[in-house]
């Protein structure tokens with residue numbers, strides 16, 4: 001049996017926000033509506049989902065920065081609400097963004113401060129700071145004020161702070177946002193390197209290729225609920241299969257779409273308009289359907305294109321998220 | 326493994342250090358901590374001129390206190406307010422060090438700059454006066470003065486707790502500041518103030534301590550009707566209450582913000 005690094009059971013979170021001069025207009029937002037999740041020790045677990053799905057909320061709850069309204073969660077076997085004090089030295093959190101740093105002081109001083117707050121031994125502090133600065137590629141600007149940093153540099157500094165105390169589990173909320181392609185790639189490499197060192201990673205992202213490239217397992221969150229949770233291959237199977245056919249033409253009859261649906265192995269058809277052209281995406285559960293069979297069925301259409309490709313994570317994602325509404 | 330005690334105190338030191346760095350990086354702090362005391366000192370010197378031979382001490386105590394109070398109150402509450410504004414309250418609360426230790430460091434820094442402000446007031450008044458005013462009971466004065474600093478720190482910690490608790494703490498802080506300047510008699514002798522200002526001022530430990538300090542500094546001083554010893558008792562009691570509030574409330578405050586979930590807001 002593999003050890004669980006994260007175990008969430010029925011986690012719910014309601015935000016009550018107040019507006020108005022006397023704070024008397026109250027709105028309730030159900031950000032999480034019962035999330036169950038297992039993350040194994042040593043894996044990279046990815047959380048996908050549209051804006052406002054609850055990814056950041058879940059990340060904050062698991063990293064002890066927010067209390068759940070209901071349900072419970074354990075990280076490294078410790079309860080996130082009751083045993084936060086024991087848990088915090090062992091976990092890292094990277095929320096990223098423009099805020100969260102002392103802008104008027106240097107990156108190095110920011111790291112010194114947080115190293116002390118995280119209890120990094122004094123004797124090791126300077127060496128560790130140098131090491132993480134090097135790892136995220138900020139050595140040369142380490143002594144510049146953070147206010148002079150570009151957005152991507154701030155993101156790197158956030159990352160450096162997150163790994164400074166050598167946590168056993170690291171929470172990353174959109175870790176590569178704002179990074180240039182080369183830095184993003186280096187960051188992904190860094191994340192893989194951390195896993196090699198035995199760190200468990202929980203990350204959220206909007207980049208499908210990043211999720212596909214990095215994550216051992218994924219969960220898709222929509223409107224506060226997990227709608228799919230598996231390996232990339234497992235998720236593909238969940239929505240159909242490995243293969244996808246794309247059919248494009250100048251409009252199709254309903255009867256034709258129905259006929260396509262009856263073809264062997266077709267699990268689902270999604271249609272999208274591209275100007276005058278219509279694209280039907282056929283998700284295939286089995287391997288028997290050939291491109292020629294589709295062509296034959298639609299032979300009356302001029303300028304018909306039919307091509308086969310592998311089902312991408314984006315297909316899977318859009319299917320899951322679409323169904324979740 | 327929770328964080329060791331020594332690591333926590335090191336976090337307090339780190340908070341002193343980052344406060345100092347932020348202070349040095351931002352010239353606006355020169356106004357409340359260095360420039361205001363000069364002005365307070367000169368104004369107080371003129372204001373108290375008619376109050377007999379010990380007026381210079383009045384001036385020093387009043388203006389020095391104002392400057393120290395402003396610095397602790399502003400500095401300590403503000404430090405947390407700024408942590409909210411910068412978004413640094415999130416990573417700070419997420420770190421294993423209890424936030425109280427960070428506050429202790431921040432307050433220590435503010436007390437230090439407040440003391441510098443107090444020293445400036447002293448220098449200004451001594452210069453304006455042309456001589457160093459004698460104290461009636463120097464040893465007692467020094468002891469009590471040290472205690473005043475502790476009482477200021479206690480108030481600072483409580484205000485910092487408010488800022489963690491709610492993003493609307495500025496409201497409470499502004500009331501506190503107003504009540505203090507008007508009510509404590511640091512600018513005007515208490516006996517000259519309308520009675521209704523007293524209860525507000527008496528909620529703050531420095532009011533009691535300041536009155537006691539005057540008894541020690543000025544022969545024949547008449548402050549609150551109850552005299553020196555009740556003043557001293559009141560100062561200890563109110564400081565104790567503030568420290569108790571700070572100590573017990575802090576844990577709950579930290580929990581409260583995690584419940585509300587507005588740590589990132591300001």
Ligand SMILES: Nc1ncnc2c1ncn2[C@@H]1O[C@H](COP(=O)(O)OP(=O)(O)OP(=O)(O)O)[C@@H](O)[C@H]1O
Pocket residue numbers: 015016017029030031049050051052053054055056057058586587
């Ligand atoms: N402090 C808050 N107060 C009130 N509502 C909140 C708060 N934080 C989040 N929410 C609400 O909770 C829901 C989930 O937000 P969350 O930030 O977790 O989404 P997300 O999946 O991280 O989105 P994104 O991809 O845009 O980062 C949203 O409807 C949001 O408006």
Ligand SMILES: [Mg+2]
Pocket residue numbers: 055056057173
């Ligand atoms: Mg988010």
